Amino acid sequence: MASSSSSGLTFKLHPLVIVNISDHYTRVKSQMNSHPLTSTSTTVNGVEHQQQAPRVYGCVIGIQSGRTVEIFNSFELLYDPSTNSLDRTFLEKKQELYKKVFPHFYILGCPLYVLLNPTINPAQKDLPVTIYESELHIIDGIPQLIFVRSSYTIETVEAERISVDHVAHLKPSDGGSAATQLAAHLTSIHSAIKMLNSRIRVLHHYLVGMQKGDIPCENSLLRQVSSLLRRLPAIESEKFQDDFLMEYNDTLLISYLAMFTNCSSTMNELVDKFNTAYDRHSRRGGRTAFI
């Protein structure tokens, strides 16, 4: 395959496609783990995966307006390994369905090929998605259609962003379930502070030991500690103190308010339950929401 495209087409990829592909692959892979089958591999107008891993196939659909190709969605295709072909009826049925929902889209077929690499490479910063388009090139004197890699940009709609964000955080982390961004952020800060605290404690213990005479005095270390200490405090001015305290107060007030609300709602439920249970003439007929 050639190195870069020269056709001048710009591609816009929606994250939904990527999510769809990865989802399909994960599903197939987990299903394969439950029933051990030989891994298949074939190519199709859709997704291709590495050897030994299952390959899944699908179709991309979108809009082509002028030189811009926008890939909105994708759907899976049923692959029959025995005949080495795709299920045609399924393809047609799906195409019809999607046509009803998105009348503007049509299958971006021949000139396009999206590839997703499911092996996770932590060093790599970009997405392991590449788009290839077919071009007519002359190789060894014979005009051939080959796939040429082209660049693309990711484009999202607001609704997509929310769902992708949600999916991205759904994977279970090893510690607790830090489902929200704020909790994850605070947990990381907490662990950082804990680490800092333990390190300082080690240093302190060491210095106390040196003072008592248990450990021989090491001047270079002492110099390093004293230079570290001299770097604090970073800012010392009245204006900073003022602003800092004000912000501290604001944060405390907000958590106070949150606790208050929490407490009030518990109290409200408790009072409702109490009235239902013990008050002889409590008003009936109101649908109260209790669980």
Place this chain on the structure above:
Amino acid sequence: MRSLNEFNCNNWKSKFYFIFLLRSLSRYDQKTQLRGVNSMEGLVTQIQGLSGTDSDVLSLQNLLKQADDSLHAESTRLLPFLDQLDPAKHSLGYLYFLEAFTAGPVTNEHASSSVLMIARFISSCVAEQIRLAPDKFISVCKRFKDQVLLLEEPLRGVAPMLTAIRKLQSSSEHLTALHPEFLLLCLLSKCYKTGLSILEEDIFEVDQPRDLFLFCYYGGMISIGHKRFRKALELLHNVVTAPMPTINAIAVEAFKKYILVSLIHNGQFPTNLPKYASSVAQRNLKNLCQPYIELANSYSNGKIADLETYVEANKDKFESDNNLGLVKQAVSSMYKRNIQRLTQTYLTLSLQDIANRVQLNSPKEAEMHVLQMIKDGEIYATINQKDGMVRFLEDPEQYKTCEMIERIDSSIQRLMTVSKKLNVMDELMSCDPLYLAKAGRERQRFDFDDFDNVPQRYNI
């Protein structure tokens, strides 16, 4: 009927039988008297022997429970035995004896010595032992209070009663039956400060509802006496909104004071009780305190003259409830309210203007009022004495000091403990069978779109 006929017929037989019975009874009585004294001595030795370890004390308690009736029978003769026991070491035994001894009627001469004895016992007894027989301890202390009141020296009872409370309480959050007695003594002896100290504690456990009602009512009165109107409002609010299956007199009296205190402190009276007040209270309290409700209404109109005429007209009613002093305070607080209302409209105002608007007699009076309010922290203002102008200021609190941080932090901590307790209570409530029965009934009626089988009754 037949037996009576038989009785008449066999008159001489029955007479003989009757005489025989009498004689045997008298012999029995003599025997019991003798046995009584002997058993007392035996009991005393047992108390002295078994007051060492905890297990001994428990077996002693069983013995004492069985001997309780005989103790009561001998109540007048227990004094010498009391001297043989040491209240510090033999607290439980001493308690039983003391309770039986004080059960009989007490005259004035005996009251003084008895008061001394009980006070000494309270100060020296051991808390763990007396907690094994809380009812006896409570009745002893109540009789102590009665005797102290009989002698008309309530001050003598204040300190011992406080010690008694501390020894009886299982924790500082526990409200015992002695709390209201203590507050009553504080009220009668005008010893408000000691009473205030016990009011500061948060209460989470109550033995009897009546204790809570009385405690909060007396506590409210003490706080009013000390001009701590916020605390008084909180305590009276507790009485008025406490769960009550039927209306009780304490709540009615407390409601009257509640209206007055809320006028003094807040300048307004909420017309509806909150939803956590019992439905009985919500329906009936207002009807029973009609003159006070009308006072509150006329207060909200803002005209001092109308208020004063209303107070004059209903003076007797207020006086009979012993609330006239509070009513007068409420009237004078009207001036404060009006001045506060001025701060919302004006930035600066002359003292003469203030006097006119608030219907005070002279600018000097207005200045005094404003000064007092500034001192109490009710408004923020500066008085320029040269031209007699008052400038109203904003709350100068900037919320950027360390003290404020500490205050908020401690509030958050308190809130967290309360929240934990509330969650525990909520869970307990959700498992309460009474609640589940009623909740199950209501739920069944309204779950139309919920097609799973909702149980009709929770049979527990």
